[in-house]
Amino acid sequence: MSAPHNDHTPCFRRLGPADADSMYRLEACCFSLPWSAAQCRAAFAQQAFMAFGLLREEELVAYISFYHIGDEVEILNLAVLPTERRSGHGRRILQLVLQAAAKMGIQNVLLEVRTGNLPAVALYESCGFRRLGVRSRYYPDTNEDALIYGYNIPASI
Ligand SMILES: CC(C)(COP(=O)(O)OP(=O)(O)OC[C@H]1O[C@@H](n2cnc3c(N)ncnc32)[C@H](O)[C@@H]1OP(=O)(O)O)[C@@H](O)C(=O)NCCC(=O)NCCS
Numbered sequence: 699m700s701a702p703h704n705d706h707t708p709c710f711r712r713l714g715p716a717d718a719d720s721m722y723r724l725e726a727c728c729f730s731l732p733w734s735a736a737q738c739r740a741a742f743a744q745q746a747f748m749a750f751g752l753l754r755e756e757e758l759v760a761y762i763s764f765y766h767i768g769d770e771v772e773i774l775n776l777a778v779l780p781t782e783r784r785s786g787h788g789r790r791i792l793q794l795v796l797q798a799a800a801k802m803g804i805q806n807v808l809l810e811v812r813t814g815n816l817p818a819v820a821l822y823e824s825c826g827f828r829r830l831g832v833r834s835r836y837y838p839d840t841n842e843d844a845l846i847y848g849y850n851i852p853a854s855i
Pocket of ligand 1: 729778784790810816820822824
């Protein structure tokens with residue numbers, strides 16, 4: 699699966715085990731509780747796990763990972779290199795994955811996000827995600843609540 703791109707637009711492709719170290723490096727510079735390198739490698743061994751990236755000359759600019767079980771997807775992580783933010787990469791990779799999920803017959807998408815993560819909340823809400831609930835004191839490093847968001851994929855998007 700790929701999307702049209704020019705010299706400056708990162709290329710969209712599915713990630714595999716060979717991308718685990720790049721995924722780890724992006725995790726480490728984006729999250730307060732990043733996945734370890736071992737967790738990134740182990741994830742690709744799980745049948746339900748899938749990840750897609752935006753890459754420029756094989757540098758991972760953005761990535762999104764999720765579990766796909768039946769007609770549901772649970773987004774695990776979405777990250778954009780700090781130096782590449784506010785350029786539309788987050789919205790682009792999320793929309794490309796929602797389009798791919800629609801083609802795979804997936805109907806529901808779920809995710810959790812920290813209450814204080816205003817950029818991510820704004821991105822999800824602007825892409826049509828709806829707030830479904832709250833998990834109290836979910837994140838152990840800050841005791842922050844998790845907001846649960848859901849999205850019902852229309853037949854064609
Ligand atoms: C959240 C994140 C993925 C957004 O990626 P991005 O490439 O910067 O986002 P985009 O440029 O595609 O912006 C899309 C929309 O998101 C919202 N947004 C993104 N960054 C924002 C910010 N700093 N403040 C407010 N809104 C923001 C806006 O609604 C924006 O639309 P607009 O540009 O028309 O205003 C990025 O900030 C990131 O990697 N954060 C760290 C990791 C993380 O928290 N991931 C989410 C885990 S649930």
